[in-house]
Amino acid sequence: xxxxxxxxxxxxxxxxxxxxxxxxxxxxxxxxxxxxxxxxxxxxxxxxxxxxxxxxxxxxxxxxxxxxxxxxxxxxxxxxxxxxxxxxxxxxxxxxxxxxxxxxxxxxxxxxxxxxxxxxxxxxxxxxxxxxxxxxxxxxxxxxxxxxxxxxxxxxxxxxxxxxxxxxxxxxxxxxxxxxxxxxxxxxxxxxxxxxxxxxxxxxxxxxxxxxxxxxxxxxxxxxxxxxxxxxxxxxxxxxxxxxxxxxxxxxxxxxxxxxxxxxxxxxxxxxxxxxxxxxxxxxxxxxxxxxxxxxxxxxxxxxxxxxxxxxxxxxxxxxxxxxxxxxxxxxxxxxxxxxxxxxxxxxxxxxxxxxxxxxxxxxxxxxxxxxxxxxxxxxxxxxxxxxxxxxxxxxxxxxxxxxxxxxxxxxxxxxxxxxxxxxxxxxxxxxxxxxxxxxxxxxxxxxxxxxxxxxxxxxxxxxxxxxxxxxxxxxxxxxxxxxxxxx
Amino acid sequence: xxxxxxxxxxxxxxxxxxxxxxxxxxxxxxxxxxxxxxxxxxxxxxxxxxxxxxxxxxxxxxxxxxxxxxxxxxxxxxxxxxxxxxxxxxxxxxxxxxxx
Numbered sequence: 001x002x003x004x005x006x007x008x009x010x011x012x013x014x015x016x017x018x019x020x021x022x023x024x025x026x027x028x029x030x031x032x033x034x035x036x037x038x039x040x041x042x043x044x045x046x047x048x049x050x051x052x053x054x055x056x057x058x059x060x061x062x063x064x065x066x067x068x069x070x071x072x073x074x075x076x077x078x079x080x081x082x083x084x085x086x087x088x089x090x091x092x093x094x095x096x097x098x099x100x101x102x103x104x105x106x107x108x109x110x111x112x113x114x115x116x117x118x119x120x121x122x123x124x125x126x127x128x129x130x131x132x133x134x135x136x137x138x139x140x141x142x143x144x145x146x147x148x149x150x151x152x153x154x155x156x157x158x159x160x161x162x163x164x165x166x167x168x169x170x171x172x173x174x175x176x177x178x179x180x181x182x183x184x185x186x187x188x189x190x191x192x193x194x195x196x197x198x199x200x201x202x203x204x205x206x207x208x209x210x211x212x213x214x215x216x217x218x219x220x221x222x223x224x225x226x227x228x229x230x231x232x233x234x235x236x237x238x239x240x241x242x243x244x245x246x247x248x249x250x251x252x253x254x255x256x257x258x259x260x261x262x263x264x265x266x267x268x269x270x271x272x273x274x275x276x277x278x279x280x281x282x283x284x285x286x287x288x289x290x291x292x293x294x295x296x297x298x299x300x301x302x303x304x305x306x307x308x309x310x311x312x313x314x315x316x317x318x319x320x321x322x323x324x325x326x327x328x329x330x331x332x333x334x335x336x337x338x339x340x341x342x343x344x345x346x347x348x349x350x351x352x353x354x355x356x357x358x359x360x361x362x363x364x365x366x367x368x369x370x371x372x373x374x375x376x377x378x379x380x381x382x383x384x385x386x387x388x389x390x391x392x393x394x395x396x397x398x399x400x401x402x403x404x405x406x407x408x409x410x411x412x413x414x415x416x417x418x419x420x421x422x423x424x425x426x427x428x429x430x431x432x433x434x435x436x437x438x439x440x441x442x443x444x445x446x447x448x449x450x451x452x453x454x455x456x457x458x459x460x461x462x463x464x465x466x467x468x469x470x471x472x473x474x475x476x477x478x479x480x481x482x483x484x485x486x487x488x
Numbered sequence: 489x490x491x492x493x494x495x496x497x498x499x500x501x502x503x504x505x506x507x508x509x510x511x512x513x514x515x516x517x518x519x520x521x522x523x524x525x526x527x528x529x530x531x532x533x534x535x536x537x538x539x540x541x542x543x544x545x546x547x548x549x550x551x552x553x554x555x556x557x558x559x560x561x562x563x564x565x566x567x568x569x570x571x572x573x574x575x576x577x578x579x580x581x582x583x584x585x586x587x588x
Binding site for chain 1 (some may be wrong): 492496497500501503504505506507508509512515516519520522523524526527529530532533535552553554561562566567569570571572573579581582583584
């Protein structure tokens with residue numbers, strides 16, 4: 001089983017259940033891969049070696065004794081380091097939390113463990129999930145496995161890179177404005193953002209509370225669906241958790257009678273190779289039985305401005321809790337209470353986080369709230385209206401995930417240009433919609449591109465089904481050449 | 489729409505309780521100016537009276553509230569285990585009141 005990293009998560013689980021490989025072999029294999037490739041990629045902030053080996057040993061005993069095993073039994077999974085694993089450090093990619101030991105499990109993490117997943121490490125991210133390139137991690141940047149000089153996307157770049165390079169077979173991410181889908185597209189893997197409220201946010205360090213959702217990264221759509229069956233559950237500790245039972249994801253291979261919505265005017269001015277890739281994806285969906293209809297989502301051109309007002313406003317309040325009093329760093333040079341706040345936040349936060357806290361405070365401040373925050377809320381409502389109208393005539397909206405393939409590290413300096421990287425992903429967050437990124441080919445530099453399928457609220461299963469049909473017809477995911485080794 | 493200047497930044501630093509070094513401050517000032525200029529596009533959008541009140545939770549269940557029953561989610565020791573400074577089971581901070 002030297003090539004077990006080439007298997008899908010489901011295939012590896014089945015091999016473990018049949019006794020073809022032990023959980024300890026699996027854990028050791030992926031730990032070796034992380035040791036071998038981890039530092040080139042910067043994907044992991046911590047590796048849970050002893051913990052995962054103990055869990056693997058327990059799983060092997062369970063299997064030997066014929067005890068029931070969970071649906072994720074023996075699958076190595078990486079957790080984005082803004083989600084709590086009790087007893088382990090949660091840094092959020094920030095110096096502020098460099099020593100913060102999580103006192104409880106995030107609900108999503110607990111559910112994964114209950115299904116016998118092997119939690120193998122915590123993945124790197126932009127500080128407090130604020131970024132589109134992973135260049136904002138306070139520790140070290142993540143590199144794209146397809147080309148180490150390129151960014152992996154952000155903010156869940158560590159998770160995307162880890163899956164792409166097969167250092168784990170599943171990973172969690174959080175998506176506030178595209179932080180799962182954009183890195184999935186850049187790294188050539190599957191990334192899914194569920195309907196807002198589908199996965200509990202309990203134990204996820206909050207960024208934009210009306211936008212944040214936890215979701216899976218995987219090498220196949222079916223693997224992502226398996227994670228959703230596990231974590232897409234109601235939770236009493238998240239007041240916005242949907243009060244519906246977990247869903248079963250039955251996947252099918254055609255798109256018969258499905259209407260796909262094409263927002264042509266909003267997608268004007270795509271780069272030629274992104275446009276060619278997009279049109280080719282539409283053609284493939286048509287060949288699978290879908291009918292394309294034109295829809296009006298012109299209002300989405302305001303979505304970046306709306307998003308960066310609302311997300312920063314929410315972040316400025318959420319990050320007020322980091323004050324150096326109860327947890328996190330406290331500045332040693334502070335002499336009084338006010339200096340504790342001022343100095344701890346100065347020393348603990350990176351530049352992008354400071355920028356966003358200040359921007360969020362500005363748009364909420366007296367005199368400017370009506371012009372920015374309230375206006376953004378109203379336009380958000382118009383965006384919801386536009387999607388609702390679109391879904392009267394189509395079942396899913398199809399868009400590119402990103403405006404290009406992965407860009408070079410350090411290439412984007414203008415903040416607005418960086419924020420515009422999220423233009424195709426933030427609409428789903430603003431409207432609370434389920435959306436997936438599926439590999440759709442490569443650009444001229446052989447960097448992956450992704451296609452995005454966005455469904456109506458609550459239609460997570462449908463989105464996954466459409467993605468599965470497209471994936472089965474195309475099979476465009478691959479292993480980056482530098483990581484396509486035949487041994488651990 | 490607003491002009492964003494150094495004075496506004498100084499005010500924001502106090503509101504946010506964030507200090508910055510000089511290089512950071514110059515970068516943050518330029519970035520925020522640029523971003524706030526970008527937000528001027530809001531002026532193009534006319535919001536009609538009685539416009540949509542849609543919220544992201546429409547069509548869903550709204551907030552769920554638990555019964556108001558105390559639970560022990562964290563013990564005092566667990567909570568304090570991350571405190572930067574503590575004394576006798578409490579978080580310690582520098583004196584707030586000046587002694588005469």
